[in-house]
Amino acid sequence: MYKLTRLVTLTDSASVSALADEIRVLAAAHSAYRQLVAPTHAGSHFGGDLLAHFSFDAEVQCSDFDAALAPLLATPAVASVDGVSYQSGSGGRSDPGLANGVYRVLLLSVDEGTDPALVAHFEAETRMMPHYITAIRNWQLSRADDAIGARRWTHVWEQEYADAGGLMGPYMMHPYHWARIDRWFDPECPDRIVDARLCHSFCAMEASVL
């Protein structure tokens, strides 16, 4: 599966709905296997006003859609865009039929030159989060092939929850997160390998996209 995610910040957030409609039509015309285009929830951090996420069967479909989408995101109505294109990484689904839940994506940037063994260690520990934090219903951890925006995003960490409470409560407050995983992100910890600038974005979803 080839995927594309764009976190779009608008100069006037009132135009979210109109832009979302345009993007949905474009994605359908490009035979997106799955798409989620929705305004972000309050609490997103550098997550944009609009979260746009697409899956395609073939790489060429994904790149063609990316090229068609670019002009829509290059207008004066768009203040900035962070995004990635990537091939689906490893994931899991404990609730593939999840409906009317919350989709969350984290874009992160591992420091250039980081020992590949450390990166693999970070990835392996991150993949264990759903094992300990069962509020994470469906998930996927992928490496980015291409990135745009404020950083050279290297990883895409996607999760789905039954509701925003799963993200704000168990995900944030479980010790596996703050006492284990966060050391890769914490500038006070010598194990840190992830840049402090993150894109944390979440929105409502009607059906699972993972």
Add this chain to the structure above:
Amino acid sequence: MTTDDTAAAPTVHAIDEIVAKPGEGKALLDDYLARYAPGARARGMVLEQILVSPPMWLDDQSNTLVFRWSLAGAGAWWQMRFVGGNDPDVAAWWADADARAVSRRRYFASDPADVERHCDV
């Protein structure tokens, strides 16, 4: 959430373990207390204990310094994390400290009796 929402959040311990470069132990301890500790306290951390190993100041070998802080639960931990993680003075302190250390660890822990409550979220 915990089954007893009226109970205080279980304590979190933050432990810094610093192996100083030979001869740097005492100076690094003094600087930690002068430059790092005041800000940490302002971020909600309570310094519970300091340990020096071996219990003498070595001038040709490394002393290990251990600082054990407490925080009033995971919420207080995140507050500390967000403020400290975005403070360039904190980052500058650790860059300086790391240059004077052979190695350093920071880890987070709790009383075993609190494990279940920490995980009941």
